[in-house]
Amino acid sequence: MSGTAPSPFAEAKERLRRQALTRRAALTGVDRVEASLQLADFATDLELEPGLAVAGFWPIRDEIDPRPLLTKLRDMGHPLCLPAVAHPTLIFRSFGRDTEFVPGGFGTMAPGPDSAELRPEVLLMPLAAFDSRGNRIGYGKGHYDRAIAALEKDGPVVCIGLAFDVQEVGEVPAEAHDRRLDALLTPTGLRRF
Template sequence: MTALSEIRSKKAELRRAALARRGTLSAEERIEASLDLAGRIGGLDIPPGTAVSAFWPIRDEIDPRPAMQILADRGHALCLPAIVDGELVFRRLDSETQLVQAGFGTVEPGPSAPVLSPEVMLVPLAAFDRRGHRIGYGKGYYDRAIAKLRRSGDPICIGIAFSIQEVEEVPFEDHDEPLRSIVTEGAVIHCPE
């Protein structure tokens, strides 16, 4: 087995274990944690008017929608990812946005929604460590999108998850994009840069 295949095998193992732990949370625990997460995100110093991307939760993910409401109430421009030609673009989300069914059991803003360049990104993940490394769902959408945005700016990437998804160490590959911080229901974790 090559070093790269060992890393990918370890990531798959960590992903399975973290998602299994996440799956043990009751609906009530997920709701309470999502509300606690919203309070922590609401306490972050995000400059007024900043464009913030979030995501529509799937399966048993932590729900960023309460945090999104807090950010919208403060005047932030919100956007959600949409898959276009195999890549993520971020389309505006407001009260006029028409959401359409997308892959992976989620929704996204339709093609008429304007594309934004988020300055702050709330990033979904399967597992994370305190160094700012994350394991996604294995398709690389967010790593590619973050890398593209970093070529023209420096988006603040914040992973959001349940604390139960933390692992000791995520194997890191060259294409993996690190997070600036991770917010869970219990903590704001600032990662080394």
């Protein structure tokens, strides 16, 4: 038999990921839209220093939509960027109202290659599941883990997860390489860790 068996951590994370994503998928379209709009109501609760560059994400499948929040943050004076898949890690390109978007991989859209790269000081991150201590489960590809590690070589980065409340799980089995969120924003408010 070739290959190695999945670690107990990986198996537990996959089980929790499936459960949380099933609950997320069960939300109605109206519930998702309302929840996404509610995120913007908490923009000032993030207490971001003026002018900090903020990276959002383009929602895929049934993720919470950060675009209303991003619009509010742009109106507050924050430069915005979105990730684009590159190797070995994500890169972030700035965008504004007139930016042309191109397919960005995995069903996302990203600012085109003519958009300037921008190093975000704040990452608004999608996730599959989270717990009350700020541990998160992504989608298992490690894109954000690698991006955070690369960004932190040049200084701190604030990591804020965006999710629906139904994505909370009892406990995420955290490994040594897992970076805890600094905060989490759901439609019911901000939690700091």
